[in-house]
Amino acid sequence: MxxxxxxxxxxxxxxxxxxxxxxxxxxxxxxxxxxxxxxxxxxxxxxxxxxxxxxxxxxxxxxxxxxxxxxxxxxxxxxxxxxxxxxxxxxxxxxxxxxxxxxxxxxxxxxxxxxxxxxxxxxxxxxxxxxxxxxxxxxxxxxxxxxxxxxxxxxxxxxxxxxxxxxNFMPEGPQLFPEDMVTDQPERQVCAEILREKLLLCLDKEIPHGTAVELVRFAERERDEVIEVDATIYCEKVSHKGIIIGKGGAMLKKISTLARKDMERFMGAKVYLQTWVKVKENWRDNVNLIQNFGYKDQ
Missing domain, CATH: 3.40.50.300 (P-loop containing nucleotide triphosphate hydrolases)
Known part of the structure; x- marks a missing residue:
């Protein structure tokens, strides 16, 4: 119609x-x-x-x-x-x-x-x-x-x-987005948000609110149609970095596995996800870093 x-x-x-x-x-x-x-x-x-x-x-x-x-x-x-x-x-x-x-x-x-x-x-x-x-x-x-x-x-x-x-409240006018489009977010932004969701789900107290995710690589391998995702998780304290990684890397592995499964569901393709954790103290009060992490005026 x-x-x-x-x-x-x-x-x-x-x-x-x-x-x-x-x-x-x-x-x-x-x-x-x-x-x-x-x-x-x-x-x-x-x-x-x-x-x-x-x-x-x-x-x-x-x-x-x-x-x-x-x-x-x-x-x-x-x-x-x-x-x-x-x-x-x-x-x-x-x-x-x-x-x-x-x-x-x-x-x-x-x-x-x-x-x-x-x-x-x-x-x-x-x-x-x-x-x-x-x-x-x-x-x-x-x-x-x-x-x-x-x-x-x-x-x-x-x-x-x-x-x-x-x-009843919609004015007359043409469609604003193509028929098969469900969101205006780029795929890489959705994948970054999925990883941040798993941080929120798996970590306690204030730690997850102090995290940001940056996808440094998002590319499809033509030979086997696998999407390679390299992501850096930023946190505000060195002690938080240790908690995110977990004993023997167990927590980071859990977070990454959950995120990869959701990314694959969203993308309809296999995903190879690599994650790193870095510290950026007080980034939530640094306007430049906030913008670097994709939180820009729309």
């Missing part, structure tokens, strides 16, 4: 509310990394979904939080910039009948934009249905949303209904 309507939709919310899980559920495959740690997403990620005569371009954004580093400033700025020029905003919240600071700030921004806004209450699989009424009422008093929809992004419950609802 020919695309007759298309539009940009920002997915916003506090950290760890399920924005990346919802993005993946909408697309039907993994393009955004997901962990149970706050501030997993650092960049804006575009996800492209085609349904009937509509093309939706969703922007998964970092969670709005109080920045404590230059990297944190960058992430907060990404959220604010992402909401600036869109056709609709999707505010994702947890099923709690209380509006916190990040939600209040995002609602104030939505009001100033004068664009259609949908309140999506996520994680409904964790509460009784009756509890949702109080949540809906609390948010309905704060802003006149165009629609309120309870979903479970983890179980893909309510995802199709959300797309049908958002189609």
């Amino acid at each position: 020919e695309i007759k309507r298309s539009g940009m939709i920002a997915i916003v919310g506090r950290p760890n509310v399920g924005k990346s899980t919802l993005t993946n559920a909408l697309v039907g495959e993994k393009i955004a990394i997901v962990t149970n740690k706050p501030q997993t997403t650092r960049n804006r990620i575009c996800a492209v979904v085609n349904r009937k005569d509509c093309q939706f371009v969703f922007m998964d954004t970092p969670g709005l939080h109080k920045a404590r580093t230059k990297l944190g400033d960058y992430m907060v700025n990404v959220v604010k910039e992402s909401v600036a020029d869109v056709d609709a905003v999707l505010l994702l919240v947890e099923p709690i009948p209380h509006i916190g600071g990040p939600e209040a700030e995002l609602i104030a921004r939505i009001k100033s934009l004068n664009v259609p806004a949908v309140l999506v209450i996520n994680k409904i699989d964790t509460v009784e249905k009756e509890a949702l009424l109080a949540v809906m009422d609390t948010y309905a008093q704060a802003h006149t949303f165009n629609a309120i929809l309870p979903i479970s992004a983890k179980n893909s419950e309510g995802v199709e209904e959300l797309l049908e609802l958002l189609a």
Whole structure:
């Protein structure tokens, strides 16, 4: 079917509310990394979904939080910039009948934009249905949303209904991305993010938040169609480097193996992954290093 309507939709919310899980559920495959740690997403990620005569371009954004580093400033700025020029905003919240600071700030921004806004209450699989009424009422008093929809992004419950609802707000216009495209991220960026996800999953406390990944080589071997990936993991302290590598290299091997398997699923090809660990002290407060690691204004 020919695309007759298309539009940009920002997915916003506090950290760890399920924005990346919802993005993946909408697309039907993994393009955004997901962990149970706050501030997993650092960049804006575009996800492209085609349904009937509509093309939706969703922007998964970092969670709005109080920045404590230059990297944190960058992430907060990404959220604010992402909401600036869109056709609709999707505010994702947890099923709690209380509006916190990040939600209040995002609602104030939505009001100033004068664009259609949908309140999506996520994680409904964790509460009784009756509890949702109080949540809906609390948010309905704060802003006149165009629609309120309870979903479970983890179980893909309510995802199709959300797309049908958002189609009402999409303006007429040609498709913005080719039909077979699901994200605007280059393959090497997705692979770097997959490796960072495994660092977040396997490491404790503050260590994974102080890591960055740089792919120094990303090339396909023509003779056997294997993709060679050389990646450098940067951390902020020498002691962290030892923990990432682990006893006899065990932790680094575990992280690399998990990452390679996900890279192969995403690429649809064999991947030969080599990883190194280097120390860059306080890189999260160094603007040049932040930009070198791919966190640039978009």
